[in-house]
Amino acid sequence: VLTQSPGTLSLSPGERATLSCRASQSVSSSDLAWYQQRPGQAPRLLLFGASNRATGVPDRFSGSGSGTDFTLTISRLEPEDYAVYFCQHYGGPPFTFGPGTKVDIK
Amino acid sequence: QVQLMESGGGVVQPGRSLRLSCAASGFTFATYAIHWVRQAPGKGLEWVAVISYDGHFQQYANSVKGRFTISRDKSRGTVFLQMDRLRTQDTAVYYCARDNYAYGFTYYFEHWGQGALVTVSS
Numbered sequence: 769v770l771t772q773s774p775g776t777l778s779l780s781p782g783e784r785a786t787l788s789c790r791a792s793q794s795v796s797s798s799d800l801a802w803y804q805q806r807p808g809q810a811p812r813l814l815l816f817g818a819s820n821r822a823t824g825v826p827d828r829f830s831g832s833g834s835g836t837d838f839t840l841t842i843s844r845l846e847p848e849d850y851a852v853y854f855c856q857h858y859g860g861p862p863f864t865f866g867p868g869t870k871v872d873i874k
Numbered sequence: 875q876v877q878l879m880e881s882g883g884g885v886v887q888p889g890r891s892l893r894l895s896c897a898a899s900g901f902t903f904a905t906y907a908i909h910w911v912r913q914a915p916g917k918g919l920e921w922v923a924v925i926s927y928d929g930h931f932q933q934y935a936n937s938v939k940g941r942f943t944i945s946r947d948k949s950r951g952t953v954f955l956q957m958d959r960l961r962t963q964d965t966a967v968y969y970c971a972r973d974n975y976a977y978g979f980t981y982y983f984e985h986w987g988q989g990a991l992v993t994v995s996s
Binding site: 801803810811812813816822823854856858859860861862863864865866867868 | 989
């Protein structure tokens with residue numbers, strides 16, 4: 769089971785966002801991904817293997833962590849970054865997603 | 875570029891059936907596994923099923939096992955999700971997504987369709 773915190777993060781443009789994903793038991797960092805989902809759109813893959821950026825993802829997005837605790841960091845929020853972010857453990861089955869963290873404008 | 879397009883969504887009564895289609899283009903269809911992932915209204919994501927690149931392997935989430943069947947038609951470049959004995963809790967947007975590795979599985983997804991809404995209601 770994956771839990772994400774906080775549920776909602778209210779920040780101003782240019783600020784740093786730190787999102788947490790916690791697993792109920794230790795998982796391999798090779799099996800952890802992060803997605804961004806804007807309203808009305810399909811999810812977009814940001815990171816895989818905990819820290820590897822997908823094609824075309826800006827370098828303001830970074831990931832870290834191991835074991836049960838993983839972090840997605842957005843170094844400086846841009847207007848297009850206000851969205852919901854999901855983590856995913858794909859080393860299953862089961863192949864589970866976290867409940868999401870919403871980043872909204874303060 | 876890679877394109878995935880779902881169709882077949884709609885409103886259906888509990889206990890009835892519906893078949894979703896996922897038409898793929900922009901890549902060699904026969905070399906990639908295809909997954910279905912769903913999202914209930916206002917909720918998170920749930921992986922549903924996968925079919926291997928050659929159609930010989932299928933895998934399902936426990937929540938749909940025995941009720942849903944995934945298949946693919948190489949000649950049409952299309953993957954299907956047959957959903958039987960539908961329940962109200964199956965109401966969701968259903969996305970098809972392409973696996974990242976040719977001839978294998980990663981279970982994370984760079985390419986997604988736009989989604990098809992399935993509403994199960996009496």
